Amino acid sequence: MPILFSAVACNKRLLTKFASCDGNFMEIVEEVISKIPCRNDKMTYSHGHYLLHYIVQEKYFYFCITDKSCQRSRAFLFLNEIQRKFQTSKKSDEFANVLSAEMYRFSEDHNTITIRKGDLDELNSIGVGSSETILGEKILFVNNIDNLPYYSTISYVRKTPERVLLLVKNTNTKLYLTVAVIIILILGLAIYIFGATSSAILIGGLLFFFFRSIT
Structure with missing residues (x-):
């Protein structure tokens, strides 16, 4: 999900938030709120990935907060929609559900996104800066659950040779029984044709050549 976290604050006080995965988002947003100026502004900061x-x-x-695969245009369309809906409701205790729904819609369900007139006109004028100016040495940590299928694949591969070895053992057992x-x-x-003595000599010779061939 490209949009990982969203929040709304007023007078530098956090009102509501929602995260789509685990991470130290609260530490980051509180630092941003404390550093940015109070004047009307729109801005993007680059922070690693x-x-x-x-x-x-x-x-x-x-x-x-988005990953870099999320276009800036989509991120600001999302923020514009959040701004419109929050100004309409102003119910911060229930707004986390709105954040969740809109994060999913703008990340996954692209067909339902409506671009209103003027939404993208100012995108080129929105600045892009380095996060060091507001975060200093703070680093965003995100628990990326996309790695889970990888570990599952490793577990499956390790089980395959056991089944193969078992099949080989079963095949060898059947071979020995057939030979016996x-x-x-x-x-x-x-014994029926040559008698016991001649048969013993014949069988002994056959067994000698058989075991020599398999060792």
Whole structure:
């Protein structure tokens, strides 16, 4: 999910938030709120593999964190939608559900995104800066659950040789049983035709060449 975290604040006080995965998002957003100016502004900060976007409008602060695969245009369309809906409801205790739904919609369900007139006109004028100016040495840590299928694959591969070895063992057992049955039949037939002494010599020779060939 490209949009990982979003939040709304007022007068530098956090009102509501939602995260789609685990991470130290609270530490990051609180640092951003404390550092940015109170004037109306829109800005993107680059932070390693992630982007921090915000809108400040009339003391209200709308913020989201995305990975770099998420276009800036989509991030600010999301923030504009959050701004419109929050100004309509102003119920911060219930707004986390709205953040969750809109994060999913703008990350996954692209067909339902409506671009209103003027939404993207100012995108080129929105600055992009380094997060060091507001975060200093703070680093965003995100628990990336995308690695879980990888570990599952490793577990599956390790089990495969066990099944292969078991199949080989079963095949060898069947081979030995087949050879033993053939030897018994030959022994019985030889005793019937040549007698016990001659048959013993014949069978001994056959067994000698057989075991020599398999060792």
